[in-house]
Amino acid sequence: MTLPTLAVHKFASCDGCQLSLLDLEDELLAVAGVIQIANFMEASREVLPPPYDVTLVEGSITTAHDAERIKQIREETPVLITIGACATAGGIQALRNWKDVDDFSRYVYAHPEYLDTLQTSTPVADHVSVDFELRGCPVSKYQLLEVLVAFLQGRRPNIPTYSVCVECKLKGNACVMVSQGIPCLGPVTQAGCDALCPTYDRGCFGCFGPMETPNTAALADQWKVMGASDRELVDAFRNFNAWSEPFRKESDRREASIEIGGVR
Amino acid sequence: MWPLVPYTRASQDGEVTAPLVIDREGVDALIGELINRGYEVVGPTVRGQTILYDTITSTGDLPVGIRDRQEAGTYRLEKRDDDALFGYVVGPQSWKQFLTPPGTVFWKGLRTEDGFETVAPEEPPKYAFFGARPCDVAAMKIQDDVYLPIEDGLYTSRRKRSFTVAVNCTEPASTCFCASMGTGPDVNEGYDIALTEVLSGGQHYFLAEAGSDEGTDVLAALAARDARDEEVVKARRLVVHAADQMGRKLETDGLKDLLYANLENPYWAEIGERCLSCTNCTMVCPTCFCSTVEDRQALDGSSAERVRTWDSCFTLDFSYIHGGAVRSSAGARYRQWLTHKLASWQDQFDSIGCVGCGRCIAWCPVGIDITKEVAAIRERDIRLVSVGTPIVKEAASE
Ligand code: SF4
Ligand code: SF4
Ligand code: SF4
Ligand code: SF4
Numbered sequence A: 001m002t003l004p005t006l007a008v009h010k011f012a013s014c015d016g017c018q019l020s021l022l023d024l025e026d027e028l029l030a031v032a033g034v035i036q037i038a039n040f041m042e043a044s045r046e047v048l049p050p051p052y053d054v055t056l057v058e059g060s061i062t063t064a065h066d067a068e069r070i071k072q073i074r075e076e077t078p079v080l081i082t083i084g085a086c087a088t089a090g091g092i093q094a095l096r097n098w099k100d101v102d103d104f105s106r107y108v109y110a111h112p113e114y115l116d117t118l119q120t121s122t123p124v125a126d127h128v129s130v131d132f133e134l135r136g137c138p139v140s141k142y143q144l145l146e147v148l149v150a151f152l153q154g155r156r157p158n159i160p161t162y163s164v165c166v167e168c169k170l171k172g173n174a175c176v177m178v179s180q181g182i183p184c185l186g187p188v189t190q191a192g193c194d195a196l197c198p199t200y201d202r203g204c205f206g207c208f209g210p211m212e213t214p215n216t217a218a219l220a221d222q223w224k225v226m227g228a229s230d231r232e233l234v235d236a237f238r239n240f241n242a243w244s245e246p247f248r249k250e251s252d253r254r255e256a257s258i259e260i261g262g263v264r
Numbered sequence B: 001m002w003p004l005v006p007y008t009r010a011s012q013d014g015e016v017t018a019p020l021v022i023d024r025e026g027v028d029a030l031i032g033e034l035i036n037r038g039y040e041v042v043g044p045t046v047r048g049q050t051i052l053y054d055t056i057t058s059t060g061d062l063p064v065g066i067r068d069r070q071e072a073g074t075y076r077l078e079k080r081d082d083d084a085l086f087g088y089v090v091g092p093q094s095w096k097q098f099l100t101p102p103g104t105v106f107w108k109g110l111r112t113e114d115g116f117e118t119v120a121p122e123e124p125p126k127y128a129f130f131g132a133r134p135c136d137v138a139a140m141k142i143q144d145d146v147y148l149p150i151e152d153g154l155y156t157s158r159r160k161r162s163f164t165v166a167v168n169c170t171e172p173a174s175t176c177f178c179a180s181m182g183t184g185p186d187v188n189e190g191y192d193i194a195l196t197e198v199l200s201g202g203q204h205y206f207l208a209e210a211g212s213d214e215g216t217d218v219l220a221a222l223a224a225r226d227a228r229d230e231e232v233v234k235a236r237r238l239v240v241h242a243a244d245q246m247g248r249k250l251e252t253d254g255l256k257d258l259l260y261a262n263l264e265n266p267y268w269a270e271i272g273e274r275c276l277s278c279t280n281c282t283m284v285c286p287t288c289f290c291s292t293v294e295d296r297q298a299l300d301g302s303s304a305e306r307v308r309t310w311d312s313c314f315t316l317d318f319s320y321i322h323g324g325a326v327r328s329s330a331g332a333r334y335r336q337w338l339t340h341k342l343a344s345w346q347d348q349f350d351s352i353g354c355v356g357c358g359r360c361i362a363w364c365p366v367g368i369d370i371t372k373e374v375a376a377i378r379e380r381d382i383r384l385v386s387v388g389t390p391i392v393k394e395a396a397s398e
């Protein structure tokens, strides 16, 4: 029996999402039994030639070379799945999109002339068509497994797009916004982490990006009622998923009100 | 409405039982007796900054000397200056946590050489719901009307074997409005034992009344004595007083017609601007019953299971049909929730789907208040206010 082949590629990212695959300790042997890992540099130097039945892509597009490479990868696979905040939203490195990259380069590198980088960090879907986006910073290994199982069984993955609040309540947590006055991004953030932070008395940081119908304006207004400043709101929305449209617009809106208010 | 004179209640099984009196030790004995009878006793207990429901084995597990302060979008615990066992009301959880636990496997199969075999589901525990508030007892009755007629296996297997120790309320939260819904602050039916805690003038006792034959048996096993008339009067007075202290009110008169007539009211869109579609209100509501079913398979296809978990009319998938979600705006989703609870529930189940527990008010992260929104719709009733008037225009353009 020939097994379906899997390729895993990396772009600008921290490797955390790919590691989620290796982190599937208990399930890894089962994975290896049903899928052939054909091209996964993080796991093995052995590379089989394309095409690949399914391809996972981690990381955002930050160089002209990467923008070409992703097109090649797209041609080598019928199913391209992006994993993680970098690949699906541009990642934390998308903070550069608000600034001048040349300025950064001069401050950080002794020889900035050796750098060849784009002005922006953008999600893979801005460059090629993507079949499924799996969110998270990093992705949940259980969701990753679910996506692979669904692919193998030829069905739609059970990856809900509702808010973190649903998971929080299913888990039986008490809401930290209501019971402790801790600002939380859970109501505008997509589920997937099993409400990790609220479970440990912290507000959600928005790792899984915007939920299906994010009302960022209403949540931000409530944060202000709870004492947060516009500056804090800009920082909260400009995080791992800063460049996702709803979070980007909200942070721009709050930044504009800092400028109007004149307080930084 | 609430009799001030001592009286004996007819139990549900028809037997008349006189109120008894027990002290804190008696409450401990009650918990012990339920455990002896094979019940898993679940009741209120402090977890972090909140009162949640969990297994309890003595009164020491209860939130002794604690009160909750609730407002729209806030909930805080505080120390009381007494040792009340029940000096708080309801928290974010309700008994549906146990009656329809989220993520319950209701079918599981293993692949065999020539097909598959079914794995029998685990037998659920026999629960004793300890410290159920009158609104929650009413909510369980409402859920009975949802699940029992269709013989829902998950619910029935848990509900039919359960035992309810209700506690009448003497200090409602500011978010409570059971008096307007006719569900509290005293319990009328649907309990096995009802307790009323009395703490005044150096006295601390519990009036204990049976509401079923099993409740009578359980009380008979305790060292309880008959209540004196003045003890009964005192307890009843506290509950009557609680009804007068209700922090909120919901006018139920003509509610169904009001909401049906206002489906096109532009005010729903104004609520939609504030609503996060986060689902918290439906998750904490003790009567909301919507669920979704998920199929899960092992990676190698050797087993499969079907799992039921909670869903909510605030998610897009909930109303997703061919072509997209039917309720795409937040206003439409809020209208669905409120109109179902208060109006179409009446057509569906012959009752209102809200018991006035106030959970949806306290646990809404942005403090959207069902009682206020109903009052606002009433004020802007499009049958009375023509759509061109400033108040409606203002709402529509916001
Ligand atoms: S703690 Fe955060 S995620 Fe959990 S219910 Fe509250 S707002 Fe939602
Ligand atoms: S709608 Fe709100 S007040 Fe009514 S029963 Fe549900 S949670 Fe309680
Ligand atoms: S209000 Fe919504 S979640 Fe609650 S029972 Fe009705 S449709 Fe279901
Ligand atoms: S709504 Fe009524 S019955 Fe429920 S907790 Fe409040 S006072 Fe008690």
Ligand code: SF4
Residues within 6 Å of the ligand: B274, B275, B276, B277, B278, B279, B280, B281, B282, B314, B363, B364, B365, B366, B367, B368
């Ligand atoms: S009414 Fe409140 S709790 Fe309910 S979905 Fe809207 S914001 Fe969430």
